[in-house]
Amino acid sequence: MSRDAVFESLRLALGRKKFQKPSTPPEPLLFARNWTLEQRLERFREAFAARGGTLHEVSSAEEARRVVAEQMAGGEAVASGAPLLAECGILGLAGVQSGFADPELLRNVCQTARIGISSCHCLLAESGTVVLRFTPEEPRSIALGLPLSLIVVSRRKLLANLDELLGLNPRNFESSSETVLINGSERSEIHLILI
Amino acid sequence: MTKPAEIRGHVLANLDHYLAELEKQLTGQGGKVVYLSSADEVADYIELLAREREVRITGGVEDIRRHVERLEPRVENYLQGESSAAAEVLPMAGGELDISAAAFLVAEAGAICLAGQRAGGAGPRIQIVVAGIEKVLPRMRDVAVFLPLLDAGDTRFLTGPRRAGELDGPEELYLILLDGGRSELLADVEKRDLLRCVRCGACLPGEAGGDAVVCPVGIDIESLPLLLREEAPAEVGGWKFRLWGFVMRRPRLYEFAGQMLRAFWREEWGLPAPPSKTFRQSWREGKK
Amino acid sequence: MTKRVSLFVTCVVDQLLPRAGLAMADVLKRVGYEVEFRTAQTCCGRPAYEAGCREQARAVGEHFLAAFADAEFVVTPSTSCASMLRKRLPELSGPAAREVAGRVWEFSRFLVEIAKVEDVGARFEHQVVVQEAEGLNCGLRLLGHVKGLEQLPMSDWAGSGDLWGSCEPVSPGLVNRIVGSGASHVVGMETERLLLLRRALQRGSHAIETVHLAEVLASR
Numbered sequence: 001m002s003r004d005a006v007f008e009s010l011r012l013a014l015g016r017k018k019f020q021k022p023s024t025p026p027e028p029l030l031f032a033r034n035w036t037l038e039q040r041l042e043r044f045r046e047a048f049a050a051r052g053g054t055l056h057e058v059s060s061a062e063e064a065r066r067v068v069a070e071q072m073a074g075g076e077a078v079a080s081g082a083p084l085l086a087e088c089g090i091l092g093l094a095g096v097q098s099g100f101a102d103p104e105l106l107r108n109v110c111q112t113a114r115i116g117i118s119s120c121h122c123l124l125a126e127s128g129t130v131v132l133r134f135t136p137e138e139p140r141s142i143a144l145g146l147p148l149s150l151i152v153v154s155r156r157k158l159l160a161n162l163d164e165l166l167g168l169n170p171r172n173f174e175s176s177s178e179t180v181l182i183n184g185s186e187r188s189e190i191h192l193i194l195i
Numbered sequence: 196m197t198k199p200a201e202i203r204g205h206v207l208a209n210l211d212h213y214l215a216e217l218e219k220q221l222t223g224q225g226g227k228v229v230y231l232s233s234a235d236e237v238a239d240y241i242e243l244l245a246r247e248r249e250v251r252i253t254g255g256v257e258d259i260r261r262h263v264e265r266l267e268p269r270v271e272n273y274l275q276g277e278s279s280a281a282a283e284v285l286p287m288a289g290g291e292l293d294i295s296a297a298a299f300l301v302a303e304a305g306a307i308c309l310a311g312q313r314a315g316g317a318g319p320r321i322q323i324v325v326a327g328i329e330k331v332l333p334r335m336r337d338v339a340v341f342l343p344l345l346d347a348g349d350t351r352f353l354t355g356p357r358r359a360g361e362l363d364g365p366e367e368l369y370l371i372l373l374d375g376g377r378s379e380l381l382a383d384v385e386k387r388d389l390l391r392c393v394r395c396g397a398c399l400p401g402e403a404g405g406d407a408v409v410c411p412v413g414i415d416i417e418s419l420p421l422l423l424r425e426e427a428p429a430e431v432g433g434w435k436f437r438l439w440g441f442v443m444r445r446p447r448l449y450e451f452a453g454q455m456l457r458a459f460w461r462e463e464w465g466l467p468a469p470p471s472k473t474f475r476q477s478w479r480e481g482k483k
Numbered sequence: 484m485t486k487r488v489s490l491f492v493t494c495v496v497d498q499l500l501p502r503a504g505l506a507m508a509d510v511l512k513r514v515g516y517e518v519e520f521r522t523a524q525t526c527c528g529r530p531a532y533e534a535g536c537r538e539q540a541r542a543v544g545e546h547f548l549a550a551f552a553d554a555e556f557v558v559t560p561s562t563s564c565a566s567m568l569r570k571r572l573p574e575l576s577g578p579a580a581r582e583v584a585g586r587v588w589e590f591s592r593f594l595v596e597i598a599k600v601e602d603v604g605a606r607f608e609h610q611v612v613v614q615e616a617e618g619l620n621c622g623l624r625l626l627g628h629v630k631g632l633e634q635l636p637m638s639d640w641a642g643s644g645d646l647w648g649s650c651e652p653v654s655p656g657l658v659n660r661i662v663g664s665g666a667s668h669v670v671g672m673e674t675e676r677l678l679l680l681r682r683a684l685q686r687g688s689h690a691i692e693t694v695h696l697a698e699v700l701a702s703r
Contacts, residue, residue: 013382140316173306178352179354477501
């Protein structure tokens with residue numbers, strides 16, 4: 001059936017006219033949490049651990065670099081173009097490859113790499129969820145395609161829960177081709193470096 | 196009515212509007228939207244696409260159709276216990292092409308929500324998502340109400356193929372909106388509510404169950420068996436089954452019919468040829 | 484009280500798979516039951532039900548109820564027919580049906596839960612795969628005691644086909660998976676699907692045989 005025929009039959013079934021505006025949709029009840037940062041951190045620590053994730057809380061760029069170097073243990077890693085990684089000086093660490101501009105090259109490198117370093121869009125405290133948004137700077141292959149994912153993110157990105165994320169401007173979602181909520185079920189190992 | 200039930204009811208009552216909005220947003224973001232009426236058509240479409248893009252799919256159109264039917268069964272079938280396989284990624288095309296089912300479609304954002312899939316890796320070159328037309332939600336914030344009902348693992352929101360400058364992600368994204376009898380249900384005032392179903396699984400056997408099954412979108416689970424088993428349309432039921440019933444209530448006539456069946460056996464029934472003696476005959480002879 | 488059971492072989496077994504019914508009777512006798520076969524029996528009504536003809540399904544179901552009104556145990560080799568009688572018939576015919584319907588038992592469930600027997604002294608020295616069916620638990624337990632039987636793993640039964648509802652044929656993919664499993668036999672409890680599979684295997688000239696659970700249990 002052609003597209004127009006489909007819409008004709010739907011309108012017929014519903015008794016609606018073309019271009020007829022719908023009535024106001026009912027509002028979902030969103031549970032906004034008024035948690036302080038400390039409260040959010042507390043929830044997140046518990047929920048993230050329960051999902052099998054490892055959390056490193058650091059207070060400086062230097063500490064963040066140390067954690068990354070520890071995990072790399074003298075080996076190599078692939079890093080995304082997230083600004084935070086550059087700011088923390090992680091891209092300058094020995095063995096870290098970054099600055100990819102070619103899909104082929106990235107694909108080849110990711111076939112043998114063991115560690116991926118990236119940032120993320122935000123975190124959800126209540127469920128211990130890591131939210132990733134993929135962009136030219138943050139490709140899927142690096143953030144989630146390798147056995148070990150090191151994700152560096154600022155404390156300020158810790159939201160209370162899903163309702164808070166979805167209640168925000170929906171244009172956020174449209175601005176990238178894919179947003180992912182990671183709940184850690186059977187994932188590759190994830191280490192979160194919270195700065 | 197619960198809030199989820201209200202929202203779903205509102206969407207169904209204005210389905211053409213929300214589908215149009217979804218289509219507009221998603222195509223504006225580089226996705227392709229296709230409307231098809233049956234799993235057969237979907238399988239044909241996918242097979243053709245795969246051939247055009249030179250992607251080899253193991254198993255033919257038949258296997259694709261079966262996969263599609265498992266991914267996105269008719270609402271009636273789902274409610275009778277046939278669970279959908281949304282979490283399975285069909286490994287038929289060597290990572291080049293993936294066919295998945297959507298949990299929800301968000302109209303205002305032109306977004307496809309996939310639940311229960313393992314996210315990660317570069318992904319397939321061609322991403323195909325199949326969804327029943329009823330799976331639309333108006334806004335992103337509505338997802339907050341429904342996603343928790345699914346108890347899924349990872350959740351992905353796709354808004355289109357890869358954007359300019361991206362190094363991975365699908366080159367093409369197809370959303371296949373499947374009617375598959377749904378517009379008929381929509382037209383039937385008694386049955387329209389069945390389409391509110393979001394596949395949360397609360398009513399399926401084997402779950403926490405017991406007597407207290409509460410459907411979050413307010414589908415009347417109790418009256419499902421009767422509702423789903425209405426009289427078949429004339430071509431299927433009607434006189435054929437009246438005759439059948441007449442015979443089946445008369446044991447001697449039934450036996451005779453059995454003999455006739457053997458005498459006029461047809462290959463096309465797809466069953467093995469009947470043995471020379473029925474159970475009754477063998478039993479009778481054993482008693483002598 | 485004499486231990487007696489009444490056989491409900493089902494129309495499909497009567498006409499197309501009588502060995503399953505005879506095997507079932509053998510095993511029941513072996514574990515100490517007197518077995519009777521009421522000739523008034525015909526069908527449970529499922530074909531009409533699957534086609535949406537409730538009226539005819541009910542009428543045929545009520546014929547069943549009348550034929551077995553005073554039977555203490557009715558044993559049937561088909562899981563789907565048992566389900567039809569126990570669950571659907573009371574929906575169609577009302578609470579009166581529940582009493583008799585409640586005395587219908589699928590064969591493997593009867594052995595395990597009523598006769599309380601799991602080892603029926605069977606021997607079946609073959610490698611098998613077991614066809615997916617609702618309520619497989621008891622069947623698997625019984626198979627576990629069969630001497631010489633080796634069950635090979637096979638989890639994907641998609642494409643098993645359907646005789647009454649969607650009238651789907653068996654998928655070639657399924658046939659390939661069965662052949663690939665290395666099994667010499669497919670053991671089933673859903674008679675229609677077993678028969679559809681048998682035909683599909685025959686057409687592909689595969690040497691794999693299909694047997695009903697009862698036939699396996701009756702083997703010595």
